[in-house]
Amino acid sequence: MSSLKPKEIDFNEQWSIVLGTVRSVISMGRFGQTDRAIWQERFFDIYYLCVATPDSHAERLYEETKKFLEDHCKSMKKDIAESDQNMLSIYVKYWTEYKTGSDWLNTLYAYLNTHYVKKRQANDMDTNYQPFECNNDTIDPPLVEIGEMALDCWTKIIIEPLKDRLVKLLLEQIHLDRICECVNQTTIKGVIMSFVDVCQHRKLNILELYEKSFESPLLQATGEYYREEGNRCLAKLDCIQYMRKILLLIDDEEFRSRKFLNPTSYSKVYNECLQRLVCDHFDTFKSECNELIIKEDLDALRNMYKLLKPTHIGINYMVEKLQDNIARIGHEKVQSLKGENLSTLFVETLLELHTKYMNVIKETYANDPEFVSSLDKACATIVNMKYGNRLSAKAPELLAHYCDSLLRKSSKAATDSEIEEKLLSSITIFKYLDDKDYFQRFYQKMLARRLINQQSISIDAEEFMVTKLKQICGYEFTGKLARMFQDIKVSDDLNIKFLEYVRSELSSSSSSQNQTMTNLLGLDFNIYVLQQNSWPVAQTITNTFILPHLLEKPLHMFEAFYGKKYSGRKLCWMYNLSNAEIRMTHLDRSYFVTMGTYQMAVLLQFNDHQQLTLTEIEEAIKINIKELEKQVLSLIDAKFLIGNTSELTMNSVISINFDYKSKRTKFKIPLISQKEANHDSESSQKAIEEDRKFYLQAVIVRIMKARKVLKHNSLIEEVITQSKQRFLPSIHIIKKCIEILIDKQYLERRTNDEYSYIA
Amino acid sequence: MRIRLKEFNGVAVWKWVTNDDSCGICRMPFDASCSECRYPGDQCPVLHGECRHCFHEHCIMKWINSQQTNKLCPMCRGEWKSLP
Structure with a gap:
């Protein structure tokens, strides 16, 4: 080298x-x-x-x-x-x-x-x-x-x-x-x-050369080709066939892009195809869409979804139509429901609808969140629809009834897991309720009845449901329910302790340590002691009720026992919630009947008399005359007693029915009649309205305490956000609550539309 | 006896024994809780003094603890002694 x-x-x-x-x-x-x-x-x-x-x-x-x-x-x-x-x-x-x-x-x-x-x-x-003289032609x-x-x-x-x-x-x-x-x-x-x-x-x-010289003429040619092709296909095919055809065309064109083009062009060609084949013919799609949804042509809808989803037009129209359709079907189904088991029918119908459309959305619309939320919206409108002149939707009550039927002991044997599964699916409906506080009210009432009457299927299932509710609505929503369980547990313990107390008080010898309550007091005796504010119990009005003789001793003993255990507390007996079992021996055979305390007290009067006037009964047991009429009527309804007039008056003569017969020997009679139950739901509606006012006032005070000064609209908005979990308050009721708080001097008006908090 | 009582399942609610409707400190009824508590009942007991005045325990303790020297009943200004 x-x-x-x-x-x-x-x-x-x-x-x-x-x-x-x-x-x-x-x-x-x-x-x-x-x-x-x-x-x-x-x-x-x-x-x-x-x-x-x-x-x-x-x-x-x-x-x-x-x-x-x-x-x-x-x-x-x-x-x-x-x-x-x-x-x-x-x-x-x-x-x-x-x-x-x-x-x-x-x-x-x-x-x-x-x-x-x-x-x-x-x-x-x-x-x-030379930044200001670039691209000069004279430069080499x-x-x-x-x-x-x-x-x-x-x-x-x-x-x-x-x-x-x-x-x-x-x-x-x-x-x-x-x-x-x-x-x-x-x-x-x-x-x-x-x-x-x-x-x-x-x-x-x-890419400038590629894009300018080749790509843009290509896109133009592609557009023209598919414009013609689209028109040609549409002339001879109906919409369903057309969608099938153009999906193939678009697939082919995608493949062609990969054969010939630079990767940056794939999406441009694809969009051009969609523009010419789909967007240009959107009206055709639009006019077909609703019918396809009604006919439930899922294949065609799946194609339409695939075609519309990637375009700028998008799927809003489809989403809207689906929502309308679900809501319409739902309303029709709900309105056509009738029969005894309305709550079960209602919940199961809704769940069926929900499951069906969840599947449709999964299979047809790739679980697209927009469709999922359209289903949610549709279900919410069905659930919260106010039928007729009612002020509130029926759903909260029906759903609570449904839960009650699942959680109440019944002949229909179901496994724990089945029950939990059903409860879980009822939560699906619960989430759609606007008036969750209504549900809570009814649920609490029914839970109280299950617990006090020992009808609950299992405490595990009860707690399962309450936990689920808590997960959605928070501690405050279920606090009372949890405390109800606690009272029941405490009371079970109290009853055991009370039995020991009775034994030690009444039997001197140690040999009687195994004596039962019946041996000692002449009847079986169970008590629930409740914390007043956690239970849906009304304040008792001054109680003049004269206890049946047999009950006096046990009740007084229990009061003494309780007073020893908890000083500083006194007990108020809720006779309207208590119940008793009696044995009737004057008939063809012995009947064991469970009934309310007052019914029992009325019936016991007939031990000494064949017949009594209403006045006489009233004097004997001293309860409110309206209440007494109800009790007597319920016993006449049950055919234990016979009245001499169809309408009860103070002078009506009531006599005992010696011909009473029944197939069953052990049963229960209702405490109140059906008419009463309806009235009950009306009165609880009023109570809920009152609760809402308190709740809203608390929310307003909380907000104002933190913000000091707030404009009217912002306050309303904030209140709605904070109470949405429970119910949707109307503007009217919020305004009313603000007025109340101004009267109570928590707030004051600063200018026309501004409030400030008064510490 | 034609009709015999076999069994009784009684329900009672308990209340604090008080000689007033509401607490003199927080002005809330004794059936409700003091302003600090979420729920009335066990967690928010009522305390009686030797002077026969009673308050939510939370309220009166807060009051007593805020007093520097003499622990006085806010109602009668007598010395506060809690009854057990």
Whole structure:
């Protein structure tokens, strides 16, 4: 190897040698082979030219090489331009060769690239940086590496003048592919990708040439093709068939994109197809949509969803229609419900509807959240619909009844897991309730009845449900319910302790330690002691009730026992909630009947008398006359007693029925009649309204305490946000509560629409 | 006896024994809790003093603890002594 020392070199002589190799490299051997030794030699020749003394030939070498490449491109251009039929394949042939050649050439000129081009570029950056005078035509084109220069020549000399013809041919080929003619995929892709590859050295706008020269005409042609194709299909197909057809077309076109195009174009072509095939015909879709939903043509709907989802129009229309439809079906079903088991029917109908549409949304709409929320909205309107003139929806009460029927001991045996599953699904409905406080009220009432009458199926199931409610509405919502369970547990314990107390009080000898309550007190005796505020019990009015003789002793003993255990407390007996079991021996056989305390007290009067007037009974037991009438009527309804008049008056004579017969010997009679129960739900509605006012006042005070001053509208908004978990307050009731608080001097009006908190 | 009572399942609610309706400190009824408590009942008991005045335990303790020298009943200004 010769020395690397710079030497004097005759440029023309040396260049003619280098040129031969350059020509063979750029044409990939079309003009003579280049072996390894020659390659090495030329590499050094270029080095010597660059470092020649006294002056470097680098600049000339650069210019000459450029001139050669331009000439080379011109000759290829001539070939390409003159080949008529085969233009694309000739282009690709030359391009493939030239592209690889230029890469090699770039390597051959490595020294020039690093020591001449790079340095000059760096200098230009330093000295000629003129931010306000860029793109001046008089300035020479900037120096670029040889490989890049080669590609620029190709762009300038071949692509620019020929691109219109090339693109036209490309579009023709693609059109042929669309109508299933055979085309040369490699050639087409090669030509198309040359528009991208030729700019690969650029730092900015790499895709500019591709996008401007090819992609935008392609999109236009695609659009026109599918506009026609869409119209043609729609002329002979109905909407369902059309959707099926265009899904195939769009799939094909996606595949075609991957065959021919640069990846950046895939989505653009896809959108263009959708625009022409779907968006342009949206009215057709729209007019079909509702019918498909009603007919439940899920396949067609799935197609429509697939087509509309990616467009800018989107699925709002479908979502809306589905919601309307679910709501309509729901209302129809709910309104047609009748029969005894209304609560079960109601809940099960809703759940069925919910499950059905959850599945539809899963299978047809890919679990799209927009559809899920449309189902939620539809269910909420069904559940919260106020039918007729009612002020509140019926759902909270029905749902509470449903839960009650699940949790109450009944003949229908169900496993624990079945019950829990059903309770869990009732939570689904619960979530849709606006008036969750109504539900709570009814639920609490029924829970109280289950607990006191020992009708609860299991404490585990009860607590399961309360936990679920707590998860949704928070501690405050279920606090009372939890405390009810606690009272029951405490009372169970109390009863055991009380039995021990009675034994120690009444039997002197230790032998009677196993005596039962009945042995000791003459009857079985159980007590629940409740915390007043946790239970739905009304305040008792002054109680004049005269206890049946037999009860006096046990009750007084219990009071004494309780007073010893808890000082500072007194007990108030809730006779209306207590119940008693009696045995009737005056009939064909013995009957054991469970009934309310007052009913029992009335009935016991007939131990000593065959018949009594209402007045006489009233004197004997001293309860409110209205209450007494109800009790007597319920016993007449049960056929234990017979009245001599259809309407009860103070002088009505009531006598005991000796002909009473029943198939069952152990049963229970209702405490109040059905009419009473209806009245009950009305009165609890009033109570709920009162509760709401208290709740809202507390919310308002809490907000105002934190914010000090607040505008009317912001306050209303905040109140609604905070109470939404429980119920949706009306603006009217919030205003009323604000007025109350102003009267109570918690708040004051500052200006017309602003309130401030008074500490 | 034609009709015999076999079994009685009684229900009672308990209240604090008080000689007033509401607590003189927080003005809340004794049936309700003091202003600090969420629920009335066990957690918010009533305390009686030897002077026969009674308050929510939480209320009177707060009051007594805030007094520097003499622990006086806020109603009668006599010395406060809690009954057990």
